[in-house]
Amino acid sequence: MNIIDRRNFLRGSVCAVAATAAGAEAVSAVSISGNPIVKTPGRLIVSPPILMNAAETSVGVTFEVSADASGWVEYSTSPDMSNATRVFSGGTGLMTVDDKLAHIRLTGLKSATKYWYRIGADRIDYKDGYGMKNLGSEMDVRIRSFSTIGAESSGTFCVINDTHDRKEVLDLVLSKVEKLKPSALVWNGDATNSTETKEHGIKIFLHTHEKHPEYASETPLLFVNGNHDLRGRFARKMNELLMFRDPTERSGEYHDLGRNFIQRIGDVALIGMDTGEDKLDTNPLFAGIYQMKAYREKQARWLAEAINSPIVTEAKFKVVFCHIPLFDSRPDANPGDLAPADTAPGYPKNWAAWQRTCANLWGPLFEKAGVQLVITAHQHRFRYDSPDFNRSWAQIVGGGCGLDKMRSDYPTVIEGFVKDGMLKIIAYDVLNEKIIGEYSFS
Ligand SMILES: [Fe+2]
C-alpha cells in the first residue's frame, strides 16, 4: 500500500465527505489545464509532497511519480483555490518529464503570506522526440497550505539532526515537530548514512516515516548537509532529489552553493552553512574525490557578502545552522585539520569532532555580523557552549539517535522563537520527554 493509499485508508470514514469536495476540485483543475482527469492503472502520484527551501518569495515542491510524468502545482491565496496559478516542472521552456520525481519551484510569492496548493501530474507516454502523448492529468485532491517566511513573518523554527534514517528516532522528533508547528524545519544534517541510489534517497526524504507522511507537506524544510549526507554515489546528485535553493538567491561564483541560505523569520536571520565532510580531502579513504577545502573557502566568500544584506543587517537576532560544531573545549577532540589522514597523537578519533577550519574561516564573519548563536549537530550529544573571550556567539550541539534512556545520546528537537523582544531557544529531549535547556538572547 503506498503512502497516499494508506493515508486515505486511515482516514476511513471521513472519505465519503472528502470525496464530494474532491470531485468539485477535480473539475476546477481540469478547467485550468484543459487536460481530462483520466483513470489509469495504478497511481501516478505516489508520495505526498515535501516543501523545500523555506524562503520569503519562493518554495520548492517535490513528490514522487510512478511513471513518466510532468508534475505541476496549483497555488492560490484562497483556500477554495480560486484564481489558482499552475506552475509546471522545469519552469519555462522544456518541461520536465521524469519517471520518478516531480520538482516544481514556486517563485514570485509574497512574503509572510499563506498559500493553499495542490499537486498533480500529466502522465506522458513517451517513445521518442516525435512520438509522445499526454494521457491526461492526475491530481492529489488534498488541498494543503504553507506560509512564506520573511521579515514580516512571525513564528518559530525547529531543528532536528542526526536522525540517520532510524525510524524510531524519526517518529520521536517528527511527533514533537508536529506539536510545535514551526514556520520552517531545519534538518541539520546526517539524515542519511550513505545514499547510493535515487530510490534510497526517495525512501529517506519522501517516505520518511509512515506515521508522518506529511512531515514537510505544509512546513518547508531548510536542509543542511551533514557529513553523512555527502556520502554515497547518489549523494553527488542529491540536488536531483532535494532541490537546491532558488538560484536567484545568489550570483556569480556562488551559483553552486545551493544549500547556503540567509532567510528571515521576523527578527531572526537564519544563516545556513555547510561544514562538509568530517575527514580531510587528503585522507586516502576519500580517494581524492572530495574538494571540501575549496567548498568551505567559497562559502566564506559568500558569507562575507551575505552578512551585508539587509536580511542580516536589519535582523535583531542572527542564528547560524551548520552540522559539525565550530568549537570544542576538549583537548582531545579532533579538530578536522590533522593532515593528511585525520590522525595525530593525542586524538583518539580519526574524524572531525569539530571543524577548526570552518571556525577560522567563518568565525570572524560571525563576530562581524553579530551572530548570537550557532546551532550544530554531529556529536550525538546535546551540549550548550556559552560565549567566551574569544567567541561572542554561543553554540548548541544537537543530540543523537540513541534510544537507550540510560545513555546520553538521546534525540533532540530545538525550538527557537522571539518573545518579549528576546530570542528564546528551548531544547527538548524527545526520548525522555523533557526540556533540557532554555536560553534567552537579547
Ligand atoms: Fe551523525
Ligand SMILES: [Fe+2]
Ligand atoms: Fe555527522
